[in-house]
Amino acid sequence: MIRWILRRLLQAAATLVVVVLLLFVLMRLAPGDPLARLVGDRDLAPGEIELLRERYGVGRPVLVQLRSFLAGAARGDLGVSIEHYPDRVTSLLASRLPATLLLGGVVLLLNFTLGIWLGVRQAVRRGSRFDRWTGRLALTAYAMPGFWLGLVLVAFVSLRWQLLPAAQMTDPMLPPDADLGTRLVDLLRHLALPALTLSLTSIALTMRHQRAAMLSVFRLDYVTAARARGLPESQVRWGHAWRNTLVPMLTLLGLWLPILVSGSVFVESVFNWPGLGSLAAQAIASRDYPVLLGTAMLVSGAVVLAGLLADLGYALVDPRVRPS
């Protein structure tokens, strides 16, 4: 068992190394050396330019660049931002991470609770109008671009009807001595629309997964047996059937992260939510390559980690997966 865990850990580490290599290749593939832009487009003193050349190996042979890149990644040093020079990329990422975690966490919660409940209901009422129409609605929402849905919601809910704030995470003019309750309400009001946008556009995935998992479980013998024993339907449904969909649903958690991250680039920029997504969007606008690269690295690392955790979770939940 320990050996299995260690092996998985090593695999994850290997994947991470390959990720960093791939990102380096991407950087070199992009036309017009992005690191050379560092020294070209900004108003820097000659001394600072030399420093950056040194740090990034601009103009040095590829292998030297690769070595300093890998060494930097291993140290946890992701370089310096071009636009917010001389702020470090890691500190920028660290300052924006909590907001994205908050938004992502709430979206995950919403998506899973609502998506699971709807998916189960769909499976139980398979073929009914409810099943078909919720499926269609979810699919329609899935087809909506996050930035568009966000804009539409802002236009009507915030600007026209003035129900919720249109942007940012908190009211900048909130007095510093405001109590916790006021702050919490303010935060929730700002959180509502971005969380709704991200959840709606991806709830179809959760619903489908849950529905498919429930349907495949329903066919199994022990469910029929449980019904035959006279157990109430809700207990059959939730106590026996649904429990067994947990394993396939874990795979969904692994899929979730890339979707959440990609969606948040658009949704956070539309709502000016100060998280990693809007940082990436700003980095795009200002061609701040180190920040984009750093964000990509952080996110990929998170995906690998999530995959690893999902696998370990699998092993915990389903004894059949564990090596004997």
Add this chain to the structure above:
Amino acid sequence: MRIRRLLIPALLCAAVPAGAQQRGNDHGSVVIIMGQEPSTPIPTLLNGSANIAVSDLLFLRLARPGPGLTTTEERSFEPQLARSWSRRDSLTLVFEMDPRARWHDGVPVTARDVVTSFARVRDSTVDPQRALLLRYLASVIAENEHRVVVKFRRAYPGQFYDASFHVQPLPAHLVEQIPRGRAFANSEYVKNPVGNGPYRWVRRDPGRQLELQANPGFFLGPPKLDRVVFLTAQDPEAQMNLLLDGTADLFEAVPPVSGPVRLARSPTTRLLTVPSLSVLYLLINQRAPGDRERPHPILGDVEVRRALAMGLDRLNLARSTYGRFALPAEAPAAQAHWTRGLVPGGPGYQPAAARALLARRGWVDRDGDGVLEKNGVPLVLRLSVPATSATRAIMAPQVQEQLRRIGIRVEIVRLDFPVFIQRRNKGDFELDLSVANMDPSPSGIVQSWSCAGRAGSNVAWYCNAALDSLLDRTIYTGDGNEKSWRSAYAMIQADVPAVFLASPANSIAVHTRYRNVSFRPESLYGDLWRWSVDPGRRIARDGAGAPSR
């Protein structure tokens, strides 16, 4: 005059309710949205209008131009640090400083501060633009603690303006020891500046906001707005949203066409129009991009530039971008300049004549793809545009479309604002949609359109010796008059260093609870310290009083 007609509604709004506010607490705060961050609002480090706007609240001048901006008339100026002034002879001005003026740390403002500040500004390594404007200054001497004597090398009508406007004195006792240049920019003083104006520095939250607090001992009258916060928001959407949801009270760059419609729905905001000192123009780089020694292969030809000018419909461009807020412009003279009426009419919109002119210069469409060629080279030009500008976003596609009709293909290159500025300063562009915020006096024209200006804002390196000597005669001698201004503008029009498009007004959104509201074209927030809040309409943050720490 047109200027007065536009200012009167603004002043009327202020005058009418003035009598009602005597009772009750009329103090408050104001939150102002800025499109760019005012990171260095300190004289000699002022780059960009955001920095200039904030520095006008922190630092005073000797005197400031009156509302009509008749910068050649000494009597029209208003006292600030100088209480009164007189003339000794045609080359010498004497300023008597107001003994009540104090720096925010309590030290009195003296003539020594003025003299040392002039020395800094006249150093062309520190501030080449202003050094250029002050080149006919001979000496600045402190005769006693409160008297400054300014001597010129030449007698010309703009002397008083040059002596009073370009220099905002810095505190000698704090700044004298700091070397000029980069050391000053990184010094402690810049992180916590001490000024002498109606507002004092509180703190700056980089990227987010900058806060100022009223200076209760301000010698010209204590401000009623206790707290001024400048919020940075670059995205045009975010700017309007902050205004409409009540987070901010004031925004000076309301989108001219869509803004008024959106603001009409808001009962707490009103829109004011103030003639501005901006001119919008399509700057043409006559040098090869990135290599200023060589002329541009296509745009170096003056006839091609004339064709460009004839191929653009200024009226349509101005109206569609600015609505009723702008007038078409034919020369670098803004709405608020007193020389506005002296600009001769240009050739106008003549696309057919433009095509014919290009054909005469050898530009013909041989392969029928709609784009003219000459010697195998297609007539393709790159138009650089900053990505966050809403007005450029409307104007650039129209310029592209109008020039397409005369056979020129324009490729729009969207750049991030710092990159846009950088490329522009290096001359790495072909066409550039620029907005110039000009000086209150039309004499500021030399910064961008004279040979000496190549060290500064004349980024396209336009240089015409004949124009230079004409401008010199017009501005810096007693012979300058309306006729010579007319000739100067006509010469610029004939040379086409840029196609001047529009002179927009400022469309400013203000919360309706403010009283005594007025704006100056050259310093939008210069009168902020006279504003007050209607006691019956104060809101939560008006009661904040002391600023947050």
Add this chain to the structure above:
Amino acid sequence: MIGSLRDLLRRSWRHSSGRWGVLALTLLILVAAFGPLALPDPAAIPDAVAGATPPSAGHPMGTDQLNRDLLSRVVNGARISLSVAALAVLLSLTLGTLVGLVAGYAGGWVDAILMRGVDAALAIPRLFVLLLLLVVWERIPLGALIIVLGTTGWFATSRLVRGEVLRLRHEPFVLASEALGAPGWRTMTRHLLPNAAGPLLVAATLGVGDVILLEAGLSFLGLGVQPPTPSWGGMVLEARPLIVTAPWAALFPGAAIVATVLAVNLLGDALQAALDPRSA
């Protein structure tokens, strides 16, 4: 192969949502192909001063902020979006199939390295890969956009094909034909593609939907299709300042995206259901 495909399509037609998907998609393709011929030039600015005008007889979808006919822009945008998506997915399919074949057949080192690479590539969200490649261009040529989209979408396909190859290579008929002297890989390819055609088609269809959304998103960020070429994402970006005063300018292009992606996904679903009826 054709037979099984035809069978597949017939079975998916039985699905009502599949039918809607096919009909809608066919209509969209027809409109995109022939519509621009009957509509005014999307770049024409008749009267910029008038700005955005609401839907009317002369302009069924209204006009955008520069007074350009919105219907014409949306239809031309359809052409761009559909062709970019189709070409990109085609590229992805080809690359994915090739890599999957090589990995599955070669086995050993090659397989291990390729699959480890694919795993790592799948860990980097596709959007970020696109951003890192596109952000350095000043003006992205359409061809480059298609290539970049195509080369970032083949990873899942390669896994699929590899799986099929691994499944088939130990089948008796492959071993038998190898014994007879025909090289294993030729037999496999002849038998492989028909077997994999179904799942590949589903993956391709759903992939088109993904690419349309991605391209719209990139255009919204300024990194996709460059103006003045109309693109739905770009139109939403330009209409953003007018969202309250002229909502049609952003609503119609967005609705076009939703309609197209929905149609494509319905079709993909129907194909999926036809392949594996238990999931319906």
